[in-house]
Amino acid sequence: MPSSSPKILVDADACPVKEEARRVAERVGLVIVFVSNGGIRPSRDPMVLVVIVPSGADAADDWIVEHAAPGDIVLTADIPLASRAIDKGCHVLGFTGRPFTPASIGMALAMRGLKQHLRETGAIAGHNPGFRPADRSAFLGALDTLARKAKSLAGK
Template sequence: MSDAPAMRIWVDADACPRVVKDILYRAADKRGVSLVLVANSRFAVPKSERIEFLQVGSGFDKADEAIIHLAGDGDLVVTTDIPLAAGVIEKGGTGLSPRGEVFTAENIRGRLTMRDFMDELRGSGVMTGGPSALRPKDRQEFSNQLDRLLRARGY
Protein backbone atom coordinates (compact mmCIF):
# COMPACT_ATOMS: atom_id res chain seq x y z
CA MET A 1 0.00 0.00 0.00
CA SER A 2 1.18 3.54 -0.66
CA ASP A 3 1.36 6.37 1.89
CA ALA A 4 -1.91 7.79 0.51
CA PRO A 5 -5.05 7.29 2.62
CA ALA A 6 -6.84 4.02 2.00
CA MET A 7 -9.05 4.30 -1.04
CA ARG A 8 -12.69 3.30 -0.99
CA ILE A 9 -14.67 2.39 -4.04
CA TRP A 10 -18.23 3.74 -3.97
CA VAL A 11 -20.82 2.25 -6.30
CA ASP A 12 -24.02 3.91 -7.45
CA ALA A 13 -25.48 0.43 -7.20
CA ASP A 14 -29.09 0.89 -8.34
CA ALA A 15 -27.90 1.58 -11.89
CA CYS A 16 -24.77 -0.58 -11.92
CA PRO A 17 -24.90 -3.70 -14.12
CA ARG A 18 -24.56 -7.01 -12.27
CA VAL A 19 -21.51 -8.03 -14.31
CA VAL A 20 -19.70 -4.84 -13.20
CA LYS A 21 -20.63 -5.49 -9.56
CA ASP A 22 -19.16 -8.99 -9.92
CA ILE A 23 -15.88 -7.52 -11.21
CA LEU A 24 -15.85 -5.12 -8.26
CA TYR A 25 -16.55 -7.87 -5.70
CA ARG A 26 -13.58 -9.88 -6.99
CA ALA A 27 -11.32 -6.81 -7.05
CA ALA A 28 -12.23 -5.83 -3.48
CA ASP A 29 -11.26 -9.21 -2.09
CA LYS A 30 -8.25 -9.81 -4.35
CA ARG A 31 -6.77 -6.32 -3.94
CA GLY A 32 -7.84 -5.60 -0.35
CA VAL A 33 -9.73 -2.42 -1.17
CA SER A 34 -12.96 -1.35 0.54
CA LEU A 35 -16.08 -1.45 -1.61
CA VAL A 36 -19.31 0.30 -0.63
CA LEU A 37 -22.46 -0.26 -2.67
CA VAL A 38 -25.08 2.44 -2.16
CA ALA A 39 -28.67 1.88 -3.29
CA ASN A 40 -32.30 2.67 -2.58
CA SER A 41 -33.29 -1.00 -2.70
CA ARG A 42 -31.70 -3.82 -0.73
CA PHE A 43 -29.97 -6.64 -2.58
CA ALA A 44 -27.60 -9.41 -1.60
CA VAL A 45 -23.86 -8.83 -1.63
CA PRO A 46 -21.13 -11.40 -0.97
CA LYS A 47 -20.06 -11.82 2.64
CA SER A 48 -16.69 -10.13 2.90
CA GLU A 49 -14.95 -7.81 5.34
CA ARG A 50 -14.13 -5.62 2.31
CA ILE A 51 -17.68 -5.26 0.95
CA GLU A 52 -20.38 -3.09 2.53
CA PHE A 53 -23.93 -2.28 1.51
CA LEU A 54 -25.50 1.06 2.40
CA GLN A 55 -29.23 1.39 1.84
CA VAL A 56 -30.49 4.95 1.59
CA GLY A 57 -34.04 6.23 1.63
CA SER A 58 -36.12 6.13 -1.49
CA GLY A 59 -36.15 9.23 -3.59
CA PHE A 60 -34.44 10.83 -6.52
CA ASP A 61 -30.66 11.24 -6.03
CA LYS A 62 -30.60 9.91 -2.42
CA ALA A 63 -27.81 7.46 -3.27
CA ASP A 64 -25.88 10.16 -5.14
CA GLU A 65 -26.19 12.56 -2.20
CA ALA A 66 -24.95 9.91 0.23
CA ILE A 67 -21.95 9.06 -1.93
CA ILE A 68 -20.97 12.70 -2.39
CA HIS A 69 -21.30 13.28 1.36
CA LEU A 70 -19.30 10.20 2.39
CA ALA A 71 -16.64 9.91 -0.33
CA GLY A 72 -13.26 11.42 0.31
CA ASP A 73 -10.06 12.49 -1.34
CA GLY A 74 -8.62 9.69 -3.45
CA ASP A 75 -11.82 7.62 -3.51
CA LEU A 76 -13.29 6.13 -6.67
CA VAL A 77 -16.97 6.24 -7.60
CA VAL A 78 -18.44 3.83 -10.15
CA THR A 79 -21.37 5.53 -11.83
CA THR A 80 -22.99 6.61 -15.07
CA ASP A 81 -24.27 9.76 -13.33
CA ILE A 82 -22.13 12.69 -14.48
CA PRO A 83 -23.20 15.13 -11.70
CA LEU A 84 -22.37 12.45 -9.11
CA ALA A 85 -18.94 11.93 -10.66
CA ALA A 86 -18.43 15.72 -10.67
CA GLY A 87 -19.33 15.92 -6.97
CA VAL A 88 -16.80 13.25 -6.05
CA ILE A 89 -14.14 14.82 -8.27
CA GLU A 90 -14.64 18.14 -6.44
CA LYS A 91 -13.67 16.28 -3.25
CA GLY A 92 -10.50 14.89 -4.85
CA GLY A 93 -11.86 11.58 -6.10
CA THR A 94 -12.17 9.94 -9.50
CA GLY A 95 -15.13 8.57 -11.42
CA LEU A 96 -15.34 5.43 -13.52
CA SER A 97 -18.27 4.44 -15.70
CA PRO A 98 -19.33 0.80 -16.08
CA ARG A 99 -18.03 1.08 -19.67
CA GLY A 100 -14.55 2.02 -18.46
CA GLU A 101 -14.60 5.77 -19.08
CA VAL A 102 -12.54 7.56 -16.44
CA PHE A 103 -13.95 10.88 -15.20
CA THR A 104 -11.34 13.34 -13.94
CA ALA A 105 -11.04 17.03 -13.15
CA GLU A 106 -9.69 17.48 -16.68
CA ASN A 107 -12.69 16.01 -18.52
CA ILE A 108 -15.72 16.32 -16.24
CA ARG A 109 -16.74 19.85 -17.30
CA GLY A 110 -17.03 18.75 -20.93
CA ARG A 111 -19.08 15.73 -19.88
CA LEU A 112 -21.40 17.96 -17.79
CA THR A 113 -21.86 20.33 -20.73
CA MET A 114 -22.77 17.44 -23.04
CA ARG A 115 -25.17 15.99 -20.46
CA ASP A 116 -26.91 19.35 -20.07
CA PHE A 117 -27.16 19.72 -23.86
CA MET A 118 -28.74 16.26 -24.18
CA ASP A 119 -31.19 17.14 -21.38
CA GLU A 120 -32.20 20.26 -23.29
CA LEU A 121 -32.78 18.21 -26.44
CA ARG A 122 -34.92 15.70 -24.56
CA GLY A 123 -36.81 18.57 -22.90
CA SER A 124 -37.66 19.99 -26.32
CA GLY A 125 -39.05 16.66 -27.49
CA VAL A 126 -36.07 15.29 -29.39
CA MET A 127 -35.74 11.53 -28.92
CA THR A 128 -32.10 10.94 -28.05
CA GLY A 129 -32.32 7.23 -27.17
CA GLY A 130 -30.63 5.56 -24.28
CA PRO A 131 -27.29 3.87 -23.89
CA SER A 132 -26.62 0.67 -25.76
CA ALA A 133 -26.40 -2.63 -23.90
CA LEU A 134 -23.15 -3.35 -22.10
CA ARG A 135 -20.95 -5.39 -24.45
CA PRO A 136 -18.07 -7.74 -23.62
CA LYS A 137 -15.69 -5.04 -24.90
CA ASP A 138 -17.19 -2.56 -22.39
CA ARG A 139 -16.78 -5.03 -19.52
CA GLN A 140 -13.14 -5.60 -20.51
CA GLU A 141 -12.48 -1.86 -20.70
CA PHE A 142 -14.03 -1.39 -17.24
CA SER A 143 -11.89 -4.18 -15.82
CA ASN A 144 -8.73 -2.77 -17.43
CA GLN A 145 -9.36 0.78 -16.20
CA LEU A 146 -10.20 -0.46 -12.69
CA ASP A 147 -6.94 -2.41 -12.67
CA ARG A 148 -4.98 0.69 -13.76
CA LEU A 149 -6.61 2.88 -11.11
CA LEU A 150 -6.01 0.34 -8.35
CA ARG A 151 -2.38 -0.20 -9.36
CA ALA A 152 -1.80 3.56 -9.40
CA ARG A 153 -2.93 3.64 -5.75
CA GLY A 154 -0.77 0.70 -4.74
CA TYR A 155 -3.46 -2.00 -4.65
Protein backbone atom coordinates (compact mmCIF):
# COMPACT_ATOMS: atom_id res chain seq x y z
CA MET A 1 0.00 0.00 0.00
CA PRO A 2 1.46 3.39 -0.91
CA SER A 3 2.13 5.66 2.03
CA SER A 4 -0.10 8.30 0.43
CA SER A 5 -3.19 6.08 0.75
CA PRO A 6 -5.66 7.37 3.29
CA LYS A 7 -6.67 5.26 6.24
CA ILE A 8 -9.98 5.01 8.05
CA LEU A 9 -9.82 5.81 11.77
CA VAL A 10 -12.85 4.68 13.79
CA ASP A 11 -13.90 6.06 17.16
CA ALA A 12 -14.93 2.52 18.02
CA ASP A 13 -16.20 2.54 21.62
CA ALA A 14 -19.84 3.26 20.75
CA CYS A 15 -19.68 2.62 17.01
CA PRO A 16 -22.73 0.69 15.74
CA VAL A 17 -21.28 0.24 12.24
CA LYS A 18 -17.90 -1.42 12.83
CA GLU A 19 -18.59 -4.36 10.54
CA GLU A 20 -19.96 -2.15 7.76
CA ALA A 21 -16.89 0.11 7.99
CA ARG A 22 -14.58 -2.91 7.85
CA ARG A 23 -16.34 -4.26 4.75
CA VAL A 24 -16.09 -0.92 2.94
CA ALA A 25 -12.40 -0.59 3.84
CA GLU A 26 -11.76 -4.10 2.52
CA ARG A 27 -13.70 -3.47 -0.69
CA VAL A 28 -11.90 -0.18 -1.39
CA GLY A 29 -8.49 -1.42 -0.21
CA LEU A 30 -7.88 0.94 2.72
CA VAL A 31 -6.37 0.26 6.13
CA ILE A 32 -8.93 0.64 8.92
CA VAL A 33 -7.95 1.41 12.50
CA PHE A 34 -10.42 0.78 15.33
CA VAL A 35 -9.52 2.89 18.37
CA SER A 36 -11.15 1.89 21.65
CA ASN A 37 -10.80 1.63 25.41
CA GLY A 38 -11.18 -2.14 25.02
CA GLY A 39 -13.59 -4.87 24.11
CA ILE A 40 -12.57 -5.27 20.47
CA ARG A 41 -10.89 -8.44 19.29
CA PRO A 42 -7.65 -8.12 17.35
CA SER A 43 -7.78 -9.06 13.68
CA ARG A 44 -5.42 -11.28 11.73
CA ASP A 45 -6.05 -9.12 8.67
CA PRO A 46 -3.06 -6.76 8.26
CA MET A 47 -5.43 -4.11 6.85
CA VAL A 48 -7.48 -4.10 10.10
CA LEU A 49 -5.71 -2.61 13.10
CA VAL A 50 -7.06 -2.46 16.65
CA VAL A 51 -5.63 0.13 19.02
CA ILE A 52 -6.55 -0.09 22.70
CA VAL A 53 -6.01 3.18 24.55
CA PRO A 54 -6.03 3.69 28.33
CA SER A 55 -9.37 4.41 29.94
CA GLY A 56 -10.06 8.06 30.39
CA ALA A 57 -11.95 10.94 28.92
CA ASP A 58 -10.97 11.60 25.32
CA ALA A 59 -8.11 9.06 25.23
CA ALA A 60 -9.40 7.52 21.99
CA ASP A 61 -10.13 10.96 20.53
CA ASP A 62 -6.63 12.18 21.36
CA TRP A 63 -5.05 9.08 19.79
CA ILE A 64 -7.09 9.53 16.61
CA VAL A 65 -6.18 13.21 16.27
CA GLU A 66 -2.50 12.50 16.95
CA HIS A 67 -2.32 9.78 14.29
CA ALA A 68 -4.64 11.25 11.65
CA ALA A 69 -3.19 12.77 8.52
CA PRO A 70 -4.76 15.08 5.94
CA GLY A 71 -6.96 13.03 3.63
CA ASP A 72 -7.68 10.30 6.18
CA ILE A 73 -11.28 9.40 7.02
CA VAL A 74 -12.45 9.68 10.62
CA LEU A 75 -15.67 7.94 11.66
CA THR A 76 -17.26 9.33 14.81
CA ALA A 77 -20.43 10.61 16.42
CA ASP A 78 -18.34 12.87 18.70
CA ILE A 79 -18.70 16.44 17.43
CA PRO A 80 -15.62 17.88 19.20
CA LEU A 81 -13.53 15.02 17.73
CA ALA A 82 -15.06 15.71 14.31
CA SER A 83 -14.00 19.35 14.63
CA ARG A 84 -10.44 18.43 15.61
CA ALA A 85 -10.20 15.97 12.69
CA ILE A 86 -11.49 18.56 10.23
CA ASP A 87 -8.83 20.96 11.50
CA LYS A 88 -6.23 18.32 10.54
CA GLY A 89 -7.62 18.09 6.99
CA CYS A 90 -9.49 14.81 7.45
CA HIS A 91 -12.78 13.73 5.93
CA VAL A 92 -15.25 13.09 8.77
CA LEU A 93 -18.38 10.98 8.68
CA GLY A 94 -20.91 10.31 11.43
CA PHE A 95 -22.27 6.82 12.07
CA THR A 96 -25.59 7.76 10.43
CA GLY A 97 -23.84 8.74 7.19
CA ARG A 98 -23.90 12.46 7.97
CA PRO A 99 -20.70 14.19 6.85
CA PHE A 100 -19.06 16.76 9.05
CA THR A 101 -17.42 19.44 6.90
CA PRO A 102 -15.66 22.76 7.48
CA ALA A 103 -18.94 24.42 6.44
CA SER A 104 -21.15 22.40 8.81
CA ILE A 105 -19.02 21.82 11.90
CA GLY A 106 -19.60 25.25 13.44
CA MET A 107 -23.37 24.73 13.50
CA ALA A 108 -22.93 21.18 14.80
CA LEU A 109 -20.78 22.47 17.69
CA ALA A 110 -23.30 25.23 18.45
CA MET A 111 -26.23 22.79 18.45
CA ARG A 112 -24.30 20.43 20.71
CA GLY A 113 -23.70 23.25 23.16
CA LEU A 114 -27.33 24.35 23.05
CA LYS A 115 -28.64 20.82 23.61
CA GLN A 116 -26.21 20.30 26.49
CA HIS A 117 -27.45 23.52 28.10
CA LEU A 118 -31.10 22.50 27.60
CA ARG A 119 -30.43 19.07 29.16
CA GLU A 120 -28.66 20.64 32.12
CA THR A 121 -31.58 23.00 32.74
CA GLY A 122 -34.13 20.19 32.36
CA ALA A 123 -35.77 21.74 29.30
CA ILE A 124 -35.22 18.56 27.26
CA ALA A 125 -34.64 14.88 28.04
CA GLY A 126 -31.07 13.59 27.92
CA HIS A 127 -31.18 11.04 25.14
CA ASN A 128 -30.46 10.87 21.44
CA PRO A 129 -32.69 9.19 18.86
CA GLY A 130 -32.08 5.46 18.38
CA PHE A 131 -29.97 4.07 15.56
CA ARG A 132 -32.24 2.90 12.72
CA PRO A 133 -31.75 0.51 9.78
CA ALA A 134 -32.03 3.53 7.48
CA ASP A 135 -29.04 5.08 9.31
CA ARG A 136 -26.98 1.94 8.65
CA SER A 137 -27.88 2.04 4.96
CA ALA A 138 -27.10 5.77 4.68
CA PHE A 139 -23.75 5.18 6.42
CA LEU A 140 -22.77 2.39 4.03
CA GLY A 141 -23.48 4.48 0.95
CA ALA A 142 -21.80 7.59 2.31
CA LEU A 143 -18.66 5.75 3.48
CA ASP A 144 -18.30 3.86 0.21
CA THR A 145 -18.51 7.12 -1.77
CA LEU A 146 -16.17 8.95 0.62
CA ALA A 147 -13.59 6.14 0.71
CA ARG A 148 -13.41 5.97 -3.08
CA LYS A 149 -13.15 9.77 -3.30
CA ALA A 150 -10.40 9.94 -0.63
CA LYS A 151 -8.43 7.16 -2.31
CA SER A 152 -8.77 8.86 -5.70
CA LEU A 153 -7.65 12.24 -4.30
CA ALA A 154 -4.64 10.61 -2.61
CA GLY A 155 -3.56 9.06 -5.91
CA LYS A 156 -3.27 12.45 -7.64
